Structures are given as structure tokens and as C-alpha cells.
Amino acid sequence: MTRPHEDTLLYLDNVTVSFDGFRALNALSLVMERGEMRAVIGPNGAGKTTMMDVITGKTRPDEGAVIFGRDTDLTRLDEPAIAALGIGRKFQKPTVFEPLTVWDNFLLALAGDRRPQFTLWARETEAESDRIEAFLATTRLGDLRHRRAGDLSHGQKQWLEIGMLLAQDPQLLLVDEPVAGMTDAETAQTAELLREINRSHSVVVVEHDMDFVRALGVKVTVLHEGSVLSEGSIDHVGADPKVIEVYLGR
Amino acid sequence: MNRFAVFFCVVAVVGGAVTLAALNLNTALGSPWHVPPYVVSLVGKYLCYAILALAVDLVWGFGGILSLGHAAFFALGGYAMGMYLMRQIAGRGVYGNPVLPDFMVFLNWKELPWYWHGFDNPIFAGLMVVAVPGLLALVFGWLAFRSRVSGVYLSIITQALTYALLLAFFRNDMGFGGNNGLTDFKDILSYPLQADATRAGLLVVTASVLAFSLMLAYAIVASRFGKVLIAVRDAESRTRFLGYRPENYKLFVWVVSAIMAGIGGALYVPQVGIINPSEFSPANSIEAVIWVAVGGRGTLVGAVLGAVLVSGGKTWLTGALPEIWLFALGALFILVTLFLPAGIIGAFRRAPAPLPAPEPAE
Ligand SMILES: Nc1ncnc2c1ncn2[C@@H]1O[C@H](COP(=O)(O)OP(=O)(O)OP(=O)(O)O)[C@@H](O)[C@H]1O
């Protein structure tokens, strides 16, 4: 299995996933360049979250391959192995570790040794504290560092989860609906944050909010019934009659 | 659960046990200060239960693994100790056989089964107290956690495990004394078990083991490992996407917990003077879970408190109104679940201050 060209980071090749005969992904193919940010949109049930499940090892496809980097087939690996390769994920429903403090949430996310024989003896190093301070600043959660993550507002949890994703220092970030439940101002800040993250990371963002996608200003892939319906700039896909039909004709 | 509560509990347990032992040994029989020997053994028994409760809290409170079979590990540790105590009888049994325990002579056995060899040596027996529950937990946990069995399914399997062991140990041909179990012990490490000083000594040893277990459990849950464990308890799949392997975290605490329970069982047997298959009964494991729920799940100190309070209540109630104990236990569990969902310790925890409103975006 080879990737289309040198700079390809992620290559989904004819991926099909069926649940009891229903095809959540239907021969889906998608190519992402290294350093790219890609927005994925599509109506409810289009298969956006399922696509992330396949990339991160949660769901095994019935057919097709997912190639990461030069030649790693992700469909042969499990979730921790894929995470160790440098793929991080933010879930549609924000999931942070609620009983732990904001600080400890960052601590567990920080790139480092994940084995029990290490964590049993691990002492927090100065380098680790410095990095956590930096992420607290980026996510504006500095004043809440000692609070239980469960006490945060919905928007703050979203930010914490994005911050934790950064702390993992992955090559590729998969971000599922980051602005759901956010105010307009928070949404604008999040778009800004993602653009900043994209300077050093490749990012896939799934989102319904069109203003947000427009603010990102990146290439858009429209999914529908498990396959790519249209691809291009937001204005290009917005003018595509197939897309208009799917969005308005329902 | 904090450092101060753990420290306070350690001091109370060890201090209390030493005081009881001293009052038992150093005061005259008629003195108002005298502590009768049966109280010493009774408290020793409660502290063994507290070790079991601590083991349950470690896996349930912090790892989210609701074991309904932890008494199995307790009983296995108890049987290993019982085998040592049986071998200590050597020649002083009813039949006077120099090697074979009485029940084997009664069954007309001619020689000691292979798995009884070595148990005359206290060091070997001590090793088995740790190894048997530890290995069983390792194999069981490896299979269960690797295949991602969790929740109710795991609870049911643990219950089945202890039930299977119950049935096995009932059989005479297993070589563990069948129905009657192991009893009529004479001495431990050559100290007579009936002597007050031995019983007082056992109480202090039990208290020290409990204190050590509490500190060990605290060290585990307060470490970075413990934070990962809590994360696994509440959002297992999320930890996988962060690159952790939850099965390894669960397996480690599961084995530590089983060993802890086994040691608790080993200390229990010389103080109650008998171990029989009823220790494997599923109800015992469920009772241990109730102790933890009453004291406060995930608080460690609460597990100790719950075990002592509920077993104390059981002693009193089974003396006063034996037929209502099970109803009382059921009612207690329901009341605690409804009105004290975080247990006794949880109810005393200070509620977190309200969070400042999220800062308005500029
Ligand atoms: N585990 C599963 N079992 C059965 N069906 C599933 C499963 N996961 C997803 N599906 C179905 O697959 C389809 C695609 O779901 P998916 O969650 O990927 O959609 P989505 O594009 O993320 O939608 P949304 O915008 O609502 O989040 C849906 O019809 C969903 O019901």
C-alpha cells in the first residue's frame, strides 16, 4: 500500500464500515497533507464521527485501509498504539477526567511514558510544570488550575480537552465538534486557537457551525451517507448543487 | 480522602489496638479497666475485615471494578494459614498422627497430599498466603481485563468464581477438610493460640498490617498511577485515546488488592480459630462491598470505618435479634444508597465552593 504522494500524512483508501448491514462509511477515500487543516462537514449521521473512530482504532473497517505517514496501516493497531504514533482526538461530547483537577488533567495528557511501572514512581518534573503552565495560558484556564474539571462550564471543558490534545503533542489532531454549545465569542476564540495550533500540527475538524468553518478558511470535505459528496473551499462546496440538495432538500 | 485522614486512621488503629492489648494483659480480672480476651479477638477479627474492605475499596473505589468475589481471596489466604496451623498440631491431634491432620486420618488417607507439603514451614506458608490469591488474581484479571470484560459482567464472573471455590472446598476429596474446614489449632510460631498474650500479639500485628495496607493504598492512589486509575474508572475509553492501557492499570491494583485480602484472611484464621468453605459464600463478598459503601467508596479510611461499624453492629444484632440481621443489612444498604451516596466519610467532606462565572470573552 503506498500513499498518493510524499507529503501525505493520512490516506483513507476505500474505507467501508457497516453496522448490521447499514453502511456508516461507504467506500470513503480521503487524502490529507502534512501540516494541513481540514474541515469535515455533513448532515447528522453522515459518518463524520465514525470516520474518526476508524482512524483512532475504535472501530475496525470491514474493508479498506487507513495509512498514516509513510506506510503504517492504522487498521492493524489498537487505540493506545495509535495514540502513541501521534494521533490525538477530541470527542464530540466533551470528556475530561471530572474528579481530577484541571492541572492533573493536563499532567495525564502530557506526552510521556504511559506504563504503570513508570507512573507509580513518577514525580512531577519542572519541565512538566512549565509545559502545563503554558497550556493553562493558551486555554485561559490558569485561574481554575486547582478546580475539579467536573466543575468547569461546558465551554471551559471543551477548551480543556483541546488543551489536553495539545499536551499530547500529536502530529495529527482530530477534533469533533469543538464549538458545540459555545457562545459566538467563544466560537471565534476557538477558531483562532485552532488556526494557531495548525501552525505546528495537522488538524481535522468536524463541525456543523458554518460561520465557524468559514472563519477557519480551510479546505472543506462534505460527507454524505458515508462518502465524500464534495470537496474544496467553503464557497466552492457551498455552491455545489449536490451539497445544496442534501442540506436543503431534507 | 486526604493525608490527614489517613494519618489519623493509622494512629487510631495502632494506638487503639496497643491500648486494648495492654489493658487486657496488664490489668486484673476484676478491674473496671480490664478488657476481656474475647474482646481482643473480636476487635482483631474486625480489623481483618477492615483489611478486606480496604482491598475492595482499592479496586472498586478507585478502579471502578466492582468485585463481588473478594472474599475468595480472603478465604484462600485463610486456608494457606489454616494449613500451616494444622501442620503445627503435629502429633497432638485426636488420632495422634505425627504428620496427617485429623480429618485425613478420619478419611483413611495414608499420606499427605502433595500440596500440603511445605506448609509446616511458616516462611513457605507465608509465601503461599501471598502467592495463591495473587496468582489467581493475576490469571483471572489478565483474562478479564484483556478481553475488556467490565461492569456488571465482571461482577457476575467474580461472584461465580467465589461460588465455584465454595463448591470445590466443600468436597472432602479436595483435601481441605470439606464441610468442617480446618480447626482445632494449637499454636502459631510455637506460641499457644489460647494464651492471652498470643491473642493480644495477633491483635497488634493485625492493626499494624492494616495500618501498613492503608498507607500503601494511599501511596498508590495519590501517585500519578492513582490519577490514571481514577481516569480509567470514570472514562476508560478516553484513557486509551491518550495512549494508556487501562487493562495494565486494572491488573496491577487487582493483584495488589487480592494479596491484601489474602493477608487479611491469613490473620483472621488464628483469631477466630477456624476456616471453612462458608468463608467463600457469595454473601460474604457482598457484605464487604456494603462495608465500603457505608463507610464511603473511594475514601480508603471510610472502608476501614465501614467494616468496623457494620461488623460491630452485626455482632450486637445477631446477639440481640439474630433473625433480623439480614433484613437490617439490606435496609442499611438501601438507606445509605439513598441518603448517604458518598458514605459516612463522604457526608463529612466539605462541599466545593461555587465556581466563578466563566470569564466573559473580550
Ligand atoms: N456503534 C454503532 N452501531 C450502530 N450504528 C452506528 C454506530 N455508530 C454509528 N452508527 C450509525 O452510523 C451513522 C453515522 O454515525 P456518525 O456518528 O458517524 O455520524 P455523524 O456524522 O458524526 O453525525 P452527527 O453530526 O450527528 O454527530 C449513524 O446513522 C449512526 O446511527
Ligand SMILES: [Mg+2]
Ligand atoms: Mg458525530
